Amino acid sequence: MDKKSKKFLKEYLGNASPTGHETKGQELWLDYIMPYVDEWHTDVYGTAYAIINPGKKYRVAIESHADEISWYVNYISDKGNIHVIRNGGSDQTIAASRRVNIHTPKGIVRGVFGWPAIHVRKGKDANLAPTLENIFIDVGANNKKEVEELGIHVGCVITYDDGYEEINKKCFIGRALDNRLGGYCIAEVARQLHEEKIKLPYSLYIVNSVQEEVGLHGAQMIAQTIRPDVAIVTDVTHDTSTPD
Numbered sequence: 001m002d003k004k005s006k007k008f009l010k011e012y013l014g015n016a017s018p019t020g021h022e023t024k025g026q027e028l029w030l031d032y033i034m035p036y037v038d039e040w041h042t043d044v045y046g047t048a049y050a051i052i053n054p055g056k057k058y059r060v061a062i063e064s065h066a067d068e069i070s071w072y073v074n075y076i077s078d079k080g081n082i083h084v085i086r087n088g089g090s091d092q093t094i095a096a097s098r099r100v101n102i103h104t105p106k107g108i109v110r111g112v113f114g115w116p117a118i119h120v121r122k123g124k125d126a127n128l129a130p131t132l133e134n135i136f137i138d139v140g141a142n143n144k145k146e147v148e149e150l151g152i153h154v155g156c157v158i159t160y161d162d163g164y165e166e167i168n169k170k171c172f173i174g175r176a177l178d179n180r181l182g183g184y185c186i187a188e189v190a191r192q193l194h195e196e197k198i199k200l201p202y203s204l205y206i207v208n209s210v211q212e213e214v215g216l217h218g219a220q221m222i223a224q225t226i227r228p229d230v231a232i233v234t235d236v237t238h239d240t241s242t243p244d
């Protein structure tokens, strides 16, 4: 991976792109691939796609999804605790103690997921498991009014703040590798085709779809526009070398 590719990947991974709020990530992605493609477009839902060699009868699409799972503010209690629901398949069992960014009209508000301490989980609560009902976010406010004064309202999206990091000089860790790595890979295809001056006998559509995490909606919608003859879709999968 050369310097330019790595800079893009770091920037792309560092930006939050929750389902329904993919615009900034799409801008980063389009900015990177624009010099390598003949055309680019967005649809009204926010899906971005670029075309190499447009106008050919045979159309090939390579695709990734631009969005990531997150949480929504669902309810603010009188005591100022924020209760959440999922935006995509977020896992409440790994939420406790995680630091979060709440995306508000006034900008990012920091918070942390709360959870009863081990000392107080006794008796009937000994095997208490995190559920959507009993996890909450603390933003350091004493009541609902203080939470609202920070700009937080029902419907704000919430992401973790985990950044990009390389471990053991060969592995990446970070938030939303699902599916920034797909977006990165298809962008690199455009770059390599351009730099190696490869001429394709077909039109290549490079597609970064929105709303995958809530039901593959972006891909379904853009397929009607592009109507490709064949599509190759990238996404992450599970590491089967780890326990369970």
Ligand SMILES: [Zn+2]
Residues within 6 Å of the ligand: 065, 178, 179, 212, 235, 236
């Ligand atoms: Zn995915």
